[in-house]
Amino acid sequence: MIKRIVYGLGALALLLGLYGFYSRLFIGEREVNYGSYVTWGLWVAMYLFFAGISTGAYMLATLDHLFNVRLFKGAGKYALWGALVTMPAALITIAFDLGHMERIWKVYLSPNFGAPMAQLVWGYTLFLVVIVVSLVLTLRRPQTLSTKVVMSIGLFLAIFLSGGVGALLSVNASRASWHAAMLPAQFPIFSLTSGVALLMTLLGWFTPDDETRQQRVRLLGLAMIVLILVKAYYLWVDYSVALYSGVPDTARAVELVLFGQYAWAFWGLQVALGMIVPLIVLVQPRLARSGFWAGLMGVLVLVGFAVARSNIIFPALAIPELEGLTEAFHGPHLNIDYAPSLMELSVVSGVVGLATLAYLIGVDALPFLKKYEVTK
Amino acid sequence: MKQVLQNQQKASADVGRRNFLRALAGAAGAVTALQVLDALEAAPEQVAESLVPQTVTEADETADVLIRMQADLARALKKQPSERRWVMVIDLRKCVGCHACTIACVAENKLPPGVVYRPVIEEEIGEYPNVTRRFIPRPCMQCENPPCVPVCPVHATYTNAEGVVEVNYEQCIGCRACLTACPYGARTSDFGYTYAEGTPNADGLILGRDAADEYERAPNFEYGRPWPREAHGSPMGNARKCHFCLHRVKEGLLPECVTTCIGRATLFGDANDPDSVVAQLIHRPNVIRLKEELGTQPRVYYIV
Ligand code: SF4
Ligand code: SF4
Numbered sequence: 001m002i003k004r005i006v007y008g009l010g011a012l013a014l015l016l017g018l019y020g021f022y023s024r025l026f027i028g029e030r031e032v033n034y035g036s037y038v039t040w041g042l043w044v045a046m047y048l049f050f051a052g053i054s055t056g057a058y059m060l061a062t063l064d065h066l067f068n069v070r071l072f073k074g075a076g077k078y079a080l081w082g083a084l085v086t087m088p089a090a091l092i093t094i095a096f097d098l099g100h101m102e103r104i105w106k107v108y109l110s111p112n113f114g115a116p117m118a119q120l121v122w123g124y125t126l127f128l129v130v131i132v133v134s135l136v137l138t139l140r141r142p143q144t145l146s147t148k149v150v151m152s153i154g155l156f157l158a159i160f161l162s163g164g165v166g167a168l169l170s171v172n173a174s175r176a177s178w179h180a181a182m183l184p185a186q187f188p189i190f191s192l193t194s195g196v197a198l199l200m201t202l203l204g205w206f207t208p209d210d211e212t213r214q215q216r217v218r219l220l221g222l223a224m225i226v227l228i229l230v231k232a233y234y235l236w237v238d239y240s241v242a243l244y245s246g247v248p249d250t251a252r253a254v255e256l257v258l259f260g261q262y263a264w265a266f267w268g269l270q271v272a273l274g275m276i277v278p279l280i281v282l283v284q285p286r287l288a289r290s291g292f293w294a295g296l297m298g299v300l301v302l303v304g305f306a307v308a309r310s311n312i313i314f315p316a317l318a319i320p321e322l323e324g325l326t327e328a329f330h331g332p333h334l335n336i337d338y339a340p341s342l343m344e345l346s347v348v349s350g351v352v353g354l355a356t357l358a359y360l361i362g363v364d365a366l367p368f369l370k371k372y373e374v375t376k
Numbered sequence: 377m378k379q380v381l382q383n384q385q386k387a388s389a390d391v392g393r394r395n396f397l398r399a400l401a402g403a404a405g406a407v408t409a410l411q412v413l414d415a416l417e418a419a420p421e422q423v424a425e426s427l428v429p430q431t432v433t434e435a436d437e438t439a440d441v442l443i444r445m446q447a448d449l450a451r452a453l454k455k456q457p458s459e460r461r462w463v464m465v466i467d468l469r470k471c472v473g474c475h476a477c478t479i480a481c482v483a484e485n486k487l488p489p490g491v492v493y494r495p496v497i498e499e500e501i502g503e504y505p506n507v508t509r510r511f512i513p514r515p516c517m518q519c520e521n522p523p524c525v526p527v528c529p530v531h532a533t534y535t536n537a538e539g540v541v542e543v544n545y546e547q548c549i550g551c552r553a554c555l556t557a558c559p560y561g562a563r564t565s566d567f568g569y570t571y572a573e574g575t576p577n578a579d580g581l582i583l584g585r586d587a588a589d590e591y592e593r594a595p596n597f598e599y600g601r602p603w604p605r606e607a608h609g610s611p612m613g614n615a616r617k618c619h620f621c622l623h624r625v626k627e628g629l630l631p632e633c634v635t636t637c638i639g640r641a642t643l644f645g646d647a648n649d650p651d652s653v654v655a656q657l658i659h660r661p662n663v664i665r666l667k668e669e670l671g672t673q674p675r676v677y678y679i680v
Contacts, residue, residue, distance in 0.1 A: 028567075028608060029613070030569070035567070037561065040556060098549050099549070099615075100549050100613045101550075103550075104549060106549055107549065110531060112530060115553065116527070117527065118530070172556055174670070175556070321558070321559055321561040322497060322512075322514065323497075324498055324499055325495065327498070328495035328497045328498065328514070329492040331492070332567060333490045334490055334564070
């Protein structure tokens with residue numbers, strides 16, 4: 001039943017996305033709201049979001065295929081499949097953000113490896129290959145040394161790439177609220193959290209309701225409680241340091257999130273829906289063992305993460321580099337108040353739809369995913 | 377008939393204007409103004425010759441600063457590119473906030489809507505009634521340590537031998553990492569607009585959408601080659617920025633904003649030449665650079 005609803009929602013999301021895909025591919029970037037001052041918008045935030053889920057899901061796959069955790073035997077392939085469908089979702093969203101996406105090959109042929117972006121492009125390509133190889137190996141030779149070696153490389157890449165998106169932001173010394181070594185250090189934890197959330201949903205909703213599932217989602221739920229608390233601590237550290245320092249640019253970005261134009265999304269979606277509700281539900285053993293509730297909490301945490309990614313990106317860019325710059329000259333895409341356009345939202349909806357359908361079709365059509373086996 | 381009348385009106389207006397200027401010049405006793413006036417009456421090529429010293433490389437200290445800079449430029453161009461170091465000096469005491477440089481730059485580089493290389497930032501100091509204004513033109517700072525360069529994933533942004541940060545339009549993938557990294561907001565992205573959009577194209581209009589479009593689609597000459605605006609090709613989709621009008625400099629012309637500045641507030645030249653106007657100014661104590669604490673080492677200096 002849940003699967004059918006998710007199929008329907010995925011199809012609807014994709015349908016809503018067709019307009020965005022058409023507009024971006026055939027008209028260009030004219031209907032987007034990001035620009036020359038708020039240089040990166042919803043698509044960059046969603047790229048961070050999807051890439052985080054992918055790398056996080058891979059980290060969890062290692063519970064099965066690298067660390068041999070008995071409880072997660074057989075669950076690794078679902079995590080790997082999740083990683084495989086979310087990484088392209090990340091790459092589509094970021095490709096749409098490029099002014100010249102048809103030139104992406106230049107990053108392969110004449111890369112500047114000193115630039116975090118080039119490192120990431122190469123890293124993701126390698127990572128995609130590693131996910132595919134991991135899947136093949138885990139199916140054919142699950143317990144061999146070669147599988148473990150590949151999974152170890154994958155784990156290292158997953159951590160490096162999740163931290164890399166933090167570096168992409170924190171190298172910008174001109175954006176005070178990003179320019180902290182803490183940022184790349186936090187991102188692998190964020191990725192792990194979104195990986196746990198994804199697996200809660202996948203196992204909770206799309207695997208048979210038996211004792212193993214109850215134990216698995218319960219364990220993931222406990223991990224989630226810890227991770228949400230760690231995330232809350234990071235928020236506190238980031239925001240209190242920024243506000244306490246009194247440096248206006250840092251404080252202003254935080255004030256925009258806490259009390260300004262993005263406050264509703266922060267308090268309503270990121271904190272209440274994405275952190276407090278899951279905490280309340282998951283501390284109750286009965287609910288935490290239920291596949292439905294665990295899956296739903298996974299989705300809520302993911303929604304919270306999507307908003308959190310946005311709240312890292314837009315507010316930091318909404319502070320002009322020079323006072324008075326935004327009033328000095330006017331024209332399209334020279335705004336400082338950013339809210340995603342309908343077309344940007346449509347593209348994201350389409351990508352979510354694509355990833356959702358790809359996951360479900362894989363689970364239903366690919367023989368190795370159809371077969372659900374657990375080790376007692 | 378109508379045409380003849382217009383010509384006559386124009387001719388008498390010209391004479392009137394000339395007489396008025398003569399009177400003005402006489403009243404002020406400004407001999408040089410009369411010389412300029414006479415020069416203006418001559419043929420265009422003579423004008424150029426009489427206004428610019430015979431050998432521009434030897435303009436004297438008392439010549440108009442534009443002529444001195446022209447001479448500095450001619451001297452610099454004789455050197456190897458790596459031996460010169462272009463800098464810009466902006467005298468904030470002289471800038472009147474007319475935005476002429478902004479518009480001249482838009483015209484020179486045929487910048488489309490939403491793309492700007494040299495906005496003039498207005499700063500209000502104090503509170504009414506004790507209030508004053510300051511105008512800060514903001515070109516690209518051509519930083520010596522430019523944060524926009526290392527973040528470019530494809531080496532599309534780089535510093536050339538003369539110390540100017542260039543964008544290789546055909547290499548740029550439009551990721552806007554450089555826009556994000558620039559601490560001065562000196563880059564804009566070209567989203568592919570034209571001014572003629574929405575202009576009606578009715579029969580009988582001499583200058584309808586098509587004609588206007590044609591002008592806008594004609595190439596600009598940044599980095600010394602033509603860039604027509606067509607079919608989402610570069611520079612559409614690219615990061616764009618001030619490049620000190622290198623295409624003009626190469627031909628011995630000052631950057632457009634320097635030539636246009638009515639207050640002679642913007643100066644340009646080779647800082648490696650101790651005799652140049654700019655080299656003499658940048659060591660003065662009342663010179664600042666924006667956000668120096670970042671260590672970007674801008675090549676744009678402000679006199680305050
Ligand atoms: S001002 Fe900005 S765009 Fe210009 S060189 Fe410096 S960092 Fe690069
Ligand atoms: S927008 Fe172009 S010039 Fe700027 S960093 Fe990206 S590829 Fe390089």
